[in-house]
Amino acid sequence: MKSKKTSYPYLLWMLIFTIIPIGMVLYYAFTDETGSFTLNNFVNASDYSEVFLYSLLIALISTVICLVLAYPLAYRISRCSEKNQRLIIMLLMVPMWMNFLLRIYSWVLILQNYGPLDMILSAVGIDATLIGNSGAVIVGMVYEFLPFMILPLHTVMSKIDSSLIEAAQDLGGNSLYVLRKVIFPLSVPGIISGITMVFVPTASTFLVAQYLGGTQFMIGDVIERVFQSDHNTGSAIALVLMVVILGFLVFMNKFGDEEAVSV
Amino acid sequence: MLEKNAIVSLKNLHFSYENEVVLNGIDLDIYDKEFITLLGPSGCGKTTTLRTIAGFIDPDEGDVLFDNERINGLAPHKRSVNTVFQKYALFPHLNVYDNIAFGLKIKKLPKKEIDEKVKKMLAVVDLKGYEHRRIANLSGGQQQRVAIARALVCDPKVVLLDEPLGALDLKLRKDMQIELKQIQQKTQKTFVYVTHDQEEALTMSDRVAVMNNGVIAQIGTPADIYNEPANAFVADFIGEANIFNGIMLEDCKVSILGKEIECVDTGFGNNKPIDVVIRPEDVEVVPESEAQFVGVVQDAIFKGVHYEMSVMVGNCQWLIHSTVCQEVGKKIGMKVAPFNIHIMNKLFPTPNNEFDVEVYYSDKDENTTTILLEGREVTIPDTYYEEGTKLHISLPPDGLHITGENSGELDEVYIESVIWKGEHNEIILESDERKWLMQSDQDEQVSTYVPICFDFSKATITVDEVAKDEE
Numbered sequence A: 001m002k003s004k005k006t007s008y009p010y011l012l013w014m015l016i017f018t019i020i021p022i023g024m025v026l027y028y029a030f031t032d033e034t035g036s037f038t039l040n041n042f043v044n045a046s047d048y049s050e051v052f053l054y055s056l057l058i059a060l061i062s063t064v065i066c067l068v069l070a071y072p073l074a075y076r077i078s079r080c081s082e083k084n085q086r087l088i089i090m091l092l093m094v095p096m097w098m099n100f101l102l103r104i105y106s107w108v109l110i111l112q113n114y115g116p117l118d119m120i121l122s123a124v125g126i127d128a129t130l131i132g133n134s135g136a137v138i139v140g141m142v143y144e145f146l147p148f149m150i151l152p153l154h155t156v157m158s159k160i161d162s163s164l165i166e167a168a169q170d171l172g173g174n175s176l177y178v179l180r181k182v183i184f185p186l187s188v189p190g191i192i193s194g195i196t197m198v199f200v201p202t203a204s205t206f207l208v209a210q211y212l213g214g215t216q217f218m219i220g221d222v223i224e225r226v227f228q229s230d231h232n233t234g235s236a237i238a239l240v241l242m243v244v245i246l247g248f249l250v251f252m253n254k255f256g257d258e259e260a261v262s263v
Numbered sequence B: 001m002l003e004k005n006a007i008v009s010l011k012n013l014h015f016s017y018e019n020e021v022v023l024n025g026i027d028l029d030i031y032d033k034e035f036i037t038l039l040g041p042s043g044c045g046k047t048t049t050l051r052t053i054a055g056f057i058d059p060d061e062g063d064v065l066f067d068n069e070r071i072n073g074l075a076p077h078k079r080s081v082n083t084v085f086q087k088y089a090l091f092p093h094l095n096v097y098d099n100i101a102f103g104l105k106i107k108k109l110p111k112k113e114i115d116e117k118v119k120k121m122l123a124v125v126d127l128k129g130y131e132h133r134r135i136a137n138l139s140g141g142q143q144q145r146v147a148i149a150r151a152l153v154c155d156p157k158v159v160l161l162d163e164p165l166g167a168l169d170l171k172l173r174k175d176m177q178i179e180l181k182q183i184q185q186k187t188q189k190t191f192v193y194v195t196h197d198q199e200e201a202l203t204m205s206d207r208v209a210v211m212n213n214g215v216i217a218q219i220g221t222p223a224d225i226y227n228e229p230a231n232a233f234v235a236d237f238i239g240e241a242n243i244f245n246g247i248m249l250e251d252c253k254v255s256i257l258g259k260e261i262e263c264v265d266t267g268f269g270n271n272k273p274i275d276v277v278i279r280p281e282d283v284e285v286v287p288e289s290e291a292q293f294v295g296v297v298q299d300a301i302f303k304g305v306h307y308e309m310s311v312m313v314g315n316c317q318w319l320i321h322s323t324v325c326q327e328v329g330k331k332i333g334m335k336v337a338p339f340n341i342h343i344m345n346k347l348f349p350t351p352n353n354e355f356d357v358e359v360y361y362s363d364k365d366e367n368t369t370t371i372l373l374e375g376r377e378v379t380i381p382d383t384y385y386e387e388g389t390k391l392h393i394s395l396p397p398d399g400l401h402i403t404g405e406n407s408g409e410l411d412e413v414y415i416e417s418v419i420w421k422g423e424h425n426e427i428i429l430e431s432d433e434r435k436w437l438m439q440s441d442q443d444e445q446v447s448t449y450v451p452i453c454f455d456f457s458k459a460t461i462t463v464d465e466v467a468k469d470e471e
Helices: A008-029 A040-078 A082-097 A100-111 A116-123 A134-158 A162-170 A175-204 A208-212 A219-229 A231-262 B046-054 B096-106 B111-124 B140-152 B170-187 B198-204 B222-227 B232-237 B465-470
Strands: B006-017 B020-031 B035-039 B061-066 B081-084 B158-162 B190-195 B207-212 B215-220 B242-250 B253-256 B259-262 B272-278 B283-286 B293-302 B307-313 B316-322 B331-336 B342-344 B353-363 B368-373 B376-381 B390-395 B400-402 B410-420 B425-430 B435-440 B449-454 B460-463
Touching: A008 A040, A008 A231, A040 A082, A040 A134, A040 A175, A040 A219, A040 A231, A082 A134, A100 A116, A100 A134, A100 A208, A134 A175, A134 A208, A162 A175, A162 B081, A175 A219, A175 A231, A208 A219, A219 A231, B006 B046, B006 B190, B020 B046, B020 B190, B020 B215, B035 B046, B035 B198, B046 B081, B046 B158, B046 B190, B081 B140, B096 B111, B096 B140, B111 B140, B111 B170, B140 B158, B140 B170, B170 B190, B170 B198, B190 B198, B198 B222, B207 B222, B207 B232, B215 B222, B215 B232, B232 B242, B232 B272, B232 B342, B232 B410, B242 B316, B253 B272, B283 B316, B293 B316, B307 B331, B400 B435
Parallel strands: B035 B190, B035 B207, B081 B158, B158 B190
Antiparallel strands: B006 B020, B006 B061, B207 B215, B242 B253, B242 B272, B253 B259, B272 B342, B283 B331, B293 B307, B293 B331, B307 B316, B353 B368, B353 B390, B368 B376, B390 B460, B400 B449, B410 B425, B410 B449, B425 B435
């Protein structure tokens, strides 16, 4: 079949860059330095279970904040004229044209002791350490990944026919009712992909916590460190993270399907 | 008979959107329990009128009264009207039952009552047993019925329908027309129906309001509107019509195509240019000796009940309907009874385009005069008037024409109406500051924008003497 042939380069690509690396992670995770089978790596990995749970919690909180911030914004954008929609979306993307590290480093500058925010807060009598804690990490995460929540939400919402909203109003629904019974159920696919696109990278990202979190690292940072000295334990941690995220994705997709049918 | 108390009153509604006038003074009383249709070409403001009643649009000026109470600015969900939307706007995530129950759930009715009402409404729209179907699995006609049921089940005083049959095929549309009318009579509700399909309007309505360019051109029963159209636009839009230029010589005497004909209309004045409307079925075929007009049959098409024939009288095309087919090429006589000749005032006030301008610039060597027209420099060739001279220009309808992009002397001129006058189209255009009357052999699309050019060789230019004396 002609159509099959065109997919060969991509299959090759996937083999080299997806299947083989995963195979290697699996191999390292279940072997010791000599190459013989062992489960010891996972025992070592369990030392990091606290960091692991902490990372998932940070990811969860960041995702929820992103959703809360992005949802009304995405809805408002989707009701603008098409020209304005393009402009606003472009403006939202502008910070992403800048290097990831620079963006995080600018947060360090903003939040650091005697930095601008600290000075302003001190001036009004609030003394607080703004950097080196979970709050700073969450701020950094939300800033980094907010566009990934807005974009899928906006895509889905802009496809909601405005006559559906008018119909719901026409039948007597006030704004809140229309939101609950029409806009929300119809935007569930966008919520699902937004959550996926924010939760997965926040759970596994590194450097953000190193810069903003002080001593409290996240699992991505741990993998980076451990991997340098011990491929096997590093692979084991990475594998556990992969399985957890996979489980999360399966759960989200299932939830999405049910939501779409039952409402 | 209908009770004649107005349930909805629109008073002098004006509405503009992005600098375009959409509604230009709509006055309309909608009576309780009537089936009224807003009929007009696309862009005439009919849907906008409907949306002001529903509450999705707030008029810039004017009042919307409901049961004699002003409801301007009242949110749609607080109004006792329900809408059947153009593309149904059914909720794709809900099944048939939940779509219909949507409004009732908002009213927080007891579950049992909701169930009863939905079941009853499903029976009315002939969809028993479809409760649990998904919307995506319904045909267009079925979706249509769900949309009607969803609006009716809320028991509104007024149901607004925005071209609800537009997406259906012809056969289904005809069936639904009858069904809609029956539903309206059964439920005793006021229906306000928007359509561009004149046949649909005539079939279903108690009254029809014909709209054009943001105003109501005529309102009346379907028979009134068909038999006594208020102007050439209405006559042209409703049914088929021969529309000719004529001159009202005196009361009951009109000149059409150079022939003096008896009619029954009075009060138009003497020697006044008017439009004459003759319905094709009102033209009788008679022996040449008794004929008012004699013409040659150009073609004949069988239409089921009658033949539709096109007859050339000189250069003028007549459309006639007759049960007897006439041979193509045959010379026939035609006669129209006096009461079947409808006289109406012209849409354009003057026979020519009349306007006053001042000479902006002139060139004696080139023999040209340049005037400013709506901010554009327009050069009149082969004429010379001194700069600053006040001129009166009278430009006949054949002195302007539609031209290609970027070559117009005026751009973006709106085509307000196009009416076939037997020999050529009479087109009324609207530029920023004035209206223009144009004659054209081409067919143009109304509600579009075109660039136009002038041919001043056909114009009569006179120096405005009064203005000159004052200097």
